[in-house]
Amino acid sequence: MLTGGPAGAFGGAARILIVDDDPNLLVLLADQLRADGFETATARDGEEALRRLRSGWPDLLIIDMMMPRMDGLTLAREIKGRADLPIIVLSAIDAGDSKADLLEEVAEDYVTKPYHYPELRARINRVLRRLGDKVPRKSLRLGPTLTLDLHRREATVGGQAVQLSPTESRLLYALAANLGQTVTTETLLARGWAETEDADPSYVWVTMRRLRQKVEADPNHPVHLLTARGIGYRLVAEQRPADADAPAADG
Amino acid sequence: MSDRTIGPNADIGEDTLGESVDAPPEPERVGPPISFRTRLTLGLMAAAILPLAGFGILLLVASTVMGPAADPTTGRLLLFAIIVAGLVGILIAYLLAADLTGPLRAIAAAVDRVSAGDLSARIYVSGDDEVARLAESHNRLSGDLERRNRELGRILAAIETASPRDGVDWLVGRAAAHAKAAFEMIDAKIQLVNPRTVPVEEDVPGDPRPVRAELRIAGEELGVLTGHLPATRAWERGDQDLLELFASEIAVAIRNAQLFAVVEAQNAQLLELDAVKDDFLRGVSHNLQTPLTSIRAYAEQLARDRPDHRLGIIGEQADRLSRIVRQLLTVTRLESGALKPRGEVLSVAPRVKRAWEALGAGAVSFTLDDQSNGWLAIADADQLDQVLWALLDNALQYGGGTPVACEVGLASDGRVRLTIRDGGPGVNDADRGRLFGRFVRGTHQEAGEGSGLGLYVSRELCRAMNGDLVLDPPMPGRGAGFSVYLPGEPPDES
Numbered sequence: 001m002l003t004g005g006p007a008g009a010f011g012g013a014a015r016i017l018i019v020d021d022d023p024n025l026l027v028l029l030a031d032q033l034r035a036d037g038f039e040t041a042t043a044r045d046g047e048e049a050l051r052r053l054r055s056g057w058p059d060l061l062i063i064d065m066m067m068p069r070m071d072g073l074t075l076a077r078e079i080k081g082r083a084d085l086p087i088i089v090l091s092a093i094d095a096g097d098s099k100a101d102l103l104e105e106v107a108e109d110y111v112t113k114p115y116h117y118p119e120l121r122a123r124i125n126r127v128l129r130r131l132g133d134k135v136p137r138k139s140l141r142l143g144p145t146l147t148l149d150l151h152r153r154e155a156t157v158g159g160q161a162v163q164l165s166p167t168e169s170r171l172l173y174a175l176a177a178n179l180g181q182t183v184t185t186e187t188l189l190a191r192g193w194a195e196t197e198d199a200d201p202s203y204v205w206v207t208m209r210r211l212r213q214k215v216e217a218d219p220n221h222p223v224h225l226l227t228a229r230g231i232g233y234r235l236v237a238e239q240r241p242a243d244a245d246a247p248a249a250d251g
Numbered sequence: 252m253s254d255r256t257i258g259p260n261a262d263i264g265e266d267t268l269g270e271s272v273d274a275p276p277e278p279e280r281v282g283p284p285i286s287f288r289t290r291l292t293l294g295l296m297a298a299a300i301l302p303l304a305g306f307g308i309l310l311l312v313a314s315t316v317m318g319p320a321a322d323p324t325t326g327r328l329l330l331f332a333i334i335v336a337g338l339v340g341i342l343i344a345y346l347l348a349a350d351l352t353g354p355l356r357a358i359a360a361a362v363d364r365v366s367a368g369d370l371s372a373r374i375y376v377s378g379d380d381e382v383a384r385l386a387e388s389h390n391r392l393s394g395d396l397e398r399r400n401r402e403l404g405r406i407l408a409a410i411e412t413a414s415p416r417d418g419v420d421w422l423v424g425r426a427a428a429h430a431k432a433a434f435e436m437i438d439a440k441i442q443l444v445n446p447r448t449v450p451v452e453e454d455v456p457g458d459p460r461p462v463r464a465e466l467r468i469a470g471e472e473l474g475v476l477t478g479h480l481p482a483t484r485a486w487e488r489g490d491q492d493l494l495e496l497f498a499s500e501i502a503v504a505i506r507n508a509q510l511f512a513v514v515e516a517q518n519a520q521l522l523e524l525d526a527v528k529d530d531f532l533r534g535v536s537h538n539l540q541t542p543l544t545s546i547r548a549y550a551e552q553l554a555r556d557r558p559d560h561r562l563g564i565i566g567e568q569a570d571r572l573s574r575i576v577r578q579l580l581t582v583t584r585l586e587s588g589a590l591k592p593r594g595e596v597l598s599v600a601p602r603v604k605r606a607w608e609a610l611g612a613g614a615v616s617f618t619l620d621d622q623s624n625g626w627l628a629i630a631d632a633d634q635l636d637q638v639l640w641a642l643l644d645n646a647l648q649y650g651g652g653t654p655v656a657c658e659v660g661l662a663s664d665g666r667v668r669l670t671i672r673d674g675g676p677g678v679n680d681a682d683r684g685r686l687f688g689r690f691v692r693g694t695h696q697e698a699g700e701g702s703g704l705g706l707y708v709s710r711e712l713c714r715a716m717n718g719d720l721v722l723d724p725p726m727p728g729r730g731a732g733f734s735v736y737l738p739g740e741p742p743d744e745s
Contacts, residue, residue, distance in 0.1 A: 206627050
């Protein structure tokens with residue numbers, strides 16, 4: 001089905017595979033998404049989803065967390081083991097739950113049940129947009145004291161692991177994809193707060209300030225997260241001269 | 252007994268003695284082969300009889316040479332002979348004293364070293380006399396002391412390394428090995444059984460000597476330590492005391508390990524139960540939220556095709572039900588510590604507005620005054636929404652349709668403050684103190700209204716986000732006011 005809806009990876013409508021054990025929800029969500037121009041397929045459980053994957057990869061999967069036989073977490077891990085397909089988990093578990101972190105390890109995003117359709121759609125669109133500048137699932141070493149593990153939402157600062165919030169890691173994704181180049185505040189705002197209508201540039205400023213407190217040795221004299229005043233921010237790897245004091249550390 | 256003698260020991264005088272004091276490791280070899288009593292007898296005889304005999308011989312010679320006729324020189328000669336005999340007597344007595352006190356001084360020096368802590372000092376005395384027996388007693392004493400010291404050292408080391416984390420079985424095995432080494436046993440074992448069920452072995456001369464000590468703690472018998480010693484090994488009261496001390500210390504260590512194991516098992520069980528409970532709650536949540544999701548979404552879809560305010564009510568009520576389910580889950584997670592709010596940047600006023608709209612109370616007047624100058628709060632959006640819903644819902648219920656007024660501002664300490672106030676009767680004094688408890692409802696509230704958890708959950712959530720929720724002081728003519736405080740950040744470019 002080719003409509004004017006959101007574009008998938010190879011042009012045409014984005015294809016979404018919905019996996020949920022509740023048939024009501026499957027029909028409903030498929031209807032809602034089709035109405036917005038997505039191409040949809042559905043699966044009642046993990047086995048069926050994996051069977052469907054054999055005949056072709058969708059652009060995105062929406063997976064229910066709690067399903068009989070194979071739960072959403074297992075399925076998501078299984079899928080990520082085969083291909084790095086973007087996954088949105090749809091779950092009754094909210095952000096405060098200890099399992100939510102596990103979800104984010106394997107999923108690009110998650111939405112709590114009962115979902116608000118406009119919010120779900122905004123998140124789908126953001127995940128699809130973000131595919132272009134995807135940061136590989138490996139460590140990014142920016143200097144002797146800073147390493148980013150964005151797929152785990154973690155930074156290692158002077159040997160200490162620091163947890164990043166989802167928004168913080170989204171901003172760092174965007175900056176790391178353009179390492180050394182300035183990313184405008186507007187772009188960062190769109191990346192970090194796609195579904196928040198009342199967000200404004202101050203969200204970016206304050207988050208950057210908080211990020212510096214987390215990842216910079218001296219937040220008042222940043223060496224990694226630099227401001228291009230009035231334009232935006234850039235992420236830089238620490239320059240060689242700065243290493244002069246510590247020749248043993250290889251940059 | 253003469254087999255204790257080592258090496259030549261014939262003539263050892265004071266000189267050798269002096270040297271041996273300076274070189275402790277060298278064994279003392281004192282005393283001639285003749286027994287102490289013989290030497291004392293001979294010496295006394297020599298000191299008393301020899302000068303007399305000499306004097307007698309001299310007298311005899313003098314009387315023979317000079318004849319019975321007295322000569323004036325005879326008296327002087329006799330005087331001279333008496334003096335010589337006296338000197339000889341003194342000399343002999345001196346030599347005798349030197350010979351007799353030599354071994355005694357050696358023993359004294361060795362005892363001094365023992366009392367100074369050097370238990371390896373030994374005295375080697377030949378013969379079977381009193382001095383030799385004294386030396387032997389000393390050697391045995393210091394040998395026993397040295398052995399017990401060694402045992403004690405090993406026992407202390409064994410007790411020091413015992414940790415309750417080691418587990419009972421390992422501790423028992425190691426304690427037996429330590430006992431075997433410390434007391435130089437042939438074998439040793441610890442049985443954690445009633446000591447009366449382990450028969451006491453008979454000590455048969457020539458066979459390995461059985462030893463035994465009970466493991467007791469505060470009168471309770473934990474088990475028994477049994478083992479065997481080489482038949483030739485001395486085992487005295489001091490050794491038995493040490494073994495019993497060891498057994499009682501090991502009993503304490505084993506009891507600690509047993510208690511630790513129980514606590515560990517209980518902990519593991521609690522963690523398991525906690526995980527089961529968590530899974531159960533997730534399941535309950537899932538099973539309640541899934542149908543609500545369908546109800547809500549279908550109502551939304553229907554309303555789009557054919558607008559009807561009743562569909563709006565269905566959606567709102569589904570939302571309300573889903574929030575109550577979440578609230579119950581939040582309580583249990585807060586209590587188990589599983590809830591970890593995130594710190595994200597957000598603007599409070601728009602969230603308050605959206606939360607109010609989601610409540611669908613269009614008939615009630617609502618004002619929102621934003622005095623925050625763009626300051627942003629650091630909070631978890633999902634959890635803050637729960638707080639906002641609870642507070643606004645509260646204002647609707649208790650305000651009885653009176654206007655709800657919200658104000659966002661800055662507290663003096665740089666925190667963002669949100670105050671939500673209704674125009675109702677306010678909180679009566681009886682309720683003020685207990686308002687934030689669990690399952691608490693206002694005294695004039697009918698049962699069945701609300702869960703009684705809203706304020707409790709909200710306050711706990713605010714605190715988990717490094718903020719707070721307080722009931723404002725009563726203001727005459729105005730209803731109840733609640734203020735949320737959250738960490739704030741100025742909206743400056745950084």
